[in-house]
Amino acid sequence: MSTQIVLPRILQIGADAASKVVEVINSLGCYRPIILTDKTMVELGYVQALLAQFNDSEQLPDVFDNTIPEPTVASIILALEKVKSEPYDCIIALGGGSPIDSAKAVAVLATLGGEMKDYKFPHIQTQPGLPVIAIPTTAGTGSEVTKFTIITDQETDEKMLCAGPGFMPAAALIDYTLTLSLPPRTTADTGIDALTHAIEAYVSKKANLYSDSQALAAMKLLAPNLREAYRNGKNKVSREAMMLGATLAGLAFSNASVALVHGMSRPIGAFFHVPHGLSNAMLLPSVTAFSIAGACPRYAMCARTMGIATNVDSDEHACGLLIKELQQLNDDLNVPTPKDFGIEKESFFEVCETMAKQALASGSPGNNPIVPSIEEMVAIYHGLWSV
Numbered sequence: 553m554s555t556q557i558v559l560p561r562i563l564q565i566g567a568d569a570a571s572k573v574v575e576v577i578n579s580l581g582c583y584r585p586i587i588l589t590d591k592t593m594v595e596l597g598y599v600q601a602l603l604a605q606f607n608d609s610e611q612l613p614d615v616f617d618n619t620i621p622e623p624t625v626a627s628i629i630l631a632l633e634k635v636k637s638e639p640y641d642c643i644i645a646l647g648g649g650s651p652i653d654s655a656k657a658v659a660v661l662a663t664l665g666g667e668m669k670d671y672k673f674p675h676i677q678t679q680p681g682l683p684v685i686a687i688p689t690t691a692g693t694g695s696e697v698t699k700f701t702i703i704t705d706q707e708t709d710e711k712m713l714c715a716g717p718g719f720m721p722a723a724a725l726i727d728y729t730l731t732l733s734l735p736p737r738t739t740a741d742t743g744i745d746a747l748t749h750a751i752e753a754y755v756s757k758k759a760n761l762y763s764d765s766q767a768l769a770a771m772k773l774l775a776p777n778l779r780e781a782y783r784n785g786k787n788k789v790s791r792e793a794m795m796l797g798a799t800l801a802g803l804a805f806s807n808a809s810v811a812l813v814h815g816m817s818r819p820i821g822a823f824f825h826v827p828h829g830l831s832n833a834m835l836l837p838s839v840t841a842f843s844i845a846g847a848c849p850r851y852a853m854c855a856r857t858m859g860i861a862t863n864v865d866s867d868e869h870a871c872g873l874l875i876k877e878l879q880q881l882n883d884d885l886n887v888p889t890p891k892d893f894g895i896e897k898e899s900f901f902e903v904c905e906t907m908a909k910q911a912l913a914s915g916s917p918g919n920n921p922i923v924p925s926i927e928e929m930v931a932i933y934h935g936l937w938s939v
């Protein structure tokens with residue numbers, strides 16, 4: 553059996569990788585870029601720094617800075633109108649996962665037409681749209697190297713998973729210096745998202761030798777550096793490790809898929825506007841505890857790779873240490889419970905079954921070592937209130 557691996561054509565990795573944007577665009581054969589980003593990137597001066605690289609005024613990119621966190625069909629339509637207003641031949645996506653996800657969606661819609669829901673899983677998008685040059689400013693989503701984009705249908709509150717090689721960025725500039733000013737909360741949430749990608753890719757039923765190698769390398773970089781990056785954001789060694797770890801975790805899950813944590817996390821985000829990494833963090837310990845019996849040796853390997861168990865520990869013991877560590881990590885990174893986040897218990901319980909059904913429909917729980925029933929997912933959602 554073989555596995556098809558899909559990657560960007562160019563990965564520019566390391567300090568000041570973002571300063572290579574003109575070179576990368578030209579090497580892709582593109583000339584007329586537009587930048588898709590958000591207002592924070594403008595305020596931080598990152599957009600200006602990109603624009604300053606373009607000496608040829610004819611090539612100077614236009615800027616659309618109205619992408620929103622957790623992009624919606626409506627926000628994509630706005631960006632699409634802008635991108636179609638001129639003959640742009642590539643999109644520079646600058647920011648966290650949301651601007652990059654937005655750019656990936658707009659790139660395909662601008663070229664191939666249709667509506668976002670036409671691209672929803674189980675549809676697989678093979679044909680690419682406009683080339684996307686992704687410049688992540690968080691170490692987390694891995695969106696710069698994945699063939700997925702998540703767009704919320706604001707009318708049904710459903711987070712639509714859109715997948716296929718056609719969504720893969722043409723290039724990714726992975727520059728950890730852009731993460732040095734990230735606030736601790738974002739560092740923690742995006743960092744746990746990345747760690748979740750690595751763990752889920754490794755235990756996924758679609759795991760393969762390639763994704764395993766990326767997932768384990770990612771865990772080795774992420775686990776020992778997450779707390780330090782949270783507490784001391786200026787630590788360049790930790791930031792660099794987190795950035796590369798997040799990208800490798802992205803490569804792992806893009807080629808092996810995520811599993812139950814992500815499946816159950818997306819509906820929490822859609823219904824209660826919990827940031828993606830945070831809803832993953834809320835679920836990671838209990839979903840791992842639920843799933844361990846289906847892949848104990850693999851979870852034990854995660855624990856050993858993360859440095860919290862050794863080869864002397866039995867698989868069972870290592871799995872126990874993993875659950876403890878994931879809970880401790882949430883405590884150390886001050887991850888709120890749904891209640892602490894401000895969600896009302898009654899409204900949460902009211903939609904648990906709908907959330908479980910949406911999770912199942914996304915396909916992600918099907919990759920889990922133990923595929924849960926709707927009732928089991930509802931029980932896990934309820935369990936978040938007894939932590």
Ligand SMILES: [Fe+2]
Binds near residue numbers: 832
């Ligand atoms: Fe994620």
